[in-house]
Amino acid sequence: MENRDSDFRESHLAIHDGIAVFTHANPTHRNALTQALRQDYSEMIDRVRTDDTIKALVLTGSGGSFCAGADIRAMRDRITGVTPERDAGDAARGRILRLHDWLERLRGLEIPVIAAVDGPAFGAGFSIALAADFIVASRTATFSMVFNRLGVLPDMGAIHILPRLIGLAKARDLLMTARPVGVEEAVELGLVYQVCDPSSLINAAMELAGRFALAPQPAIGLTKRLLSRSFDMDYGTFVDMEGCAQSACATSADHRDAVLRFLDRQPARYDWDRMASEHAARASKEPA
Structure with a gap:
C-alpha cells in the first residue's frame, strides 16, 4: 500500500x-x-x-x-x-x-x-x-x-x-x-x-x-462495541446484543476462512503469539 x-x-x-x-x-x-x-x-x-x-x-x-x-x-x-x-x-x-x-x-x-x-x-x-x-x-x-x-x-x-x-x-x-x-x-x-x-x-x-493487520475486522469491531457498553446494561440486554453481534461474525468471510484453515490443518491467519514470535525473530536478525 x-x-x-x-x-x-x-x-x-x-x-x-x-x-x-x-x-x-x-x-x-x-x-x-x-x-x-x-x-x-x-x-x-x-x-x-x-x-x-x-x-x-x-x-x-x-x-x-x-x-x-x-x-x-x-x-x-x-x-x-x-x-x-x-x-x-x-x-x-x-x-x-x-x-x-x-x-x-x-x-x-x-x-x-x-x-x-x-x-x-x-x-x-x-x-x-x-x-x-x-x-x-x-x-x-x-x-x-x-x-x-x-x-x-x-x-x-x-x-x-x-x-x-x-x-x-x-x-x-x-x-x-x-x-x-x-x-x-x-x-x-x-x-x-x-x-x-x-x-x-x-x-x-x-x-x-x-499485529492487528490480519485480525477479523467484524469480530474485533463488535468486541470493542460490546465491551464499551457492557458496564451500562443488564445481562439480558447484553445477551441480546451478543446474539446479534455473533450472528454477524458467524456469517463473515473471516469466520469461514478460519474454520476451513483449522479443518485443513493450516495455521490461523490471526495468531497473536505466533505473530509476536515472528516479530521477535525478525528483530533479532536486524543489525544493532
Whole structure:
C-alpha cells in the first residue's frame, strides 16, 4: 500500500500498510488540546472511519510530549475578556458537547486504537490516552488528571471511564489529588500495556498495531462495541446484543476462512503469539 500523508492545522496523519498514525504537531506548546487540534481530531476520525484499508490507529505526540492538557492561553483569554463570550456558562457547556462529539467517535472506532505516550499526558491528554484500547508508554511518560489544579473537574469522560478501568478507590485518588503518575505506577494500575525507551516508542506502537493487520475486522469491531457498553446494561440486554453481534461474525468471510484453515490443518491467519514470535525473530536478525 502506498503512503498517504495529510497535514492538518496542528497535527499530521500518515497511513502506511493499513496503519494510520496521527501525530500532535505543536511541540512548542507541548501539544496542548487547542481548538485547532480538536478540529483536527474531528476531521481525522471522519477520514479513518471511512477508509476500510485502515486496520489500526496510533495516536502520538511530537517533541517529547503526548499532550500536556487544555489550552491554558485560551482559558486566560476567556477569563480576561480578550475573547468575550455572550454567556460564559452556556459557552462552556457547548465546548464540552462539541468535544464529546469527536471523542465518542474516537472511542467508537471499530479498529484497535493505540496511544503511544512520551512525556506528559496531562488533563485532556490523559483523557485522550484513556480513549485508546492500548497505551504504549516511554519510560519518561507521566500521567495526571490535572484538572483540579485549575479549579475545574475532570472532563472528557474521565470520571466515567477511569473507575471502570482501575476501580473506584484508585480512580478517586487520581481524579481528586491531580497528582502525577509515573510509568511504573501506571503499569501497576493496569493503564499501560507496554513500556519502552523513548527512541523505540513509535516502533513499538507500530509493531503492536501491525499485529492487528490480519485480525477479523467484524469480530474485533463488535468486541470493542460490546465491551464499551457492557458496564451500562443488564445481562439480558447484553445477551441480546451478543446474539446479534455473533450472528454477524458467524456469517463473515473471516469466520469461514478460519474454520476451513483449522479443518485443513493450516495455521490461523490471526495468531497473536505466533505473530509476536515472528516479530521477535525478525528483530533479532536486524543489525544493532
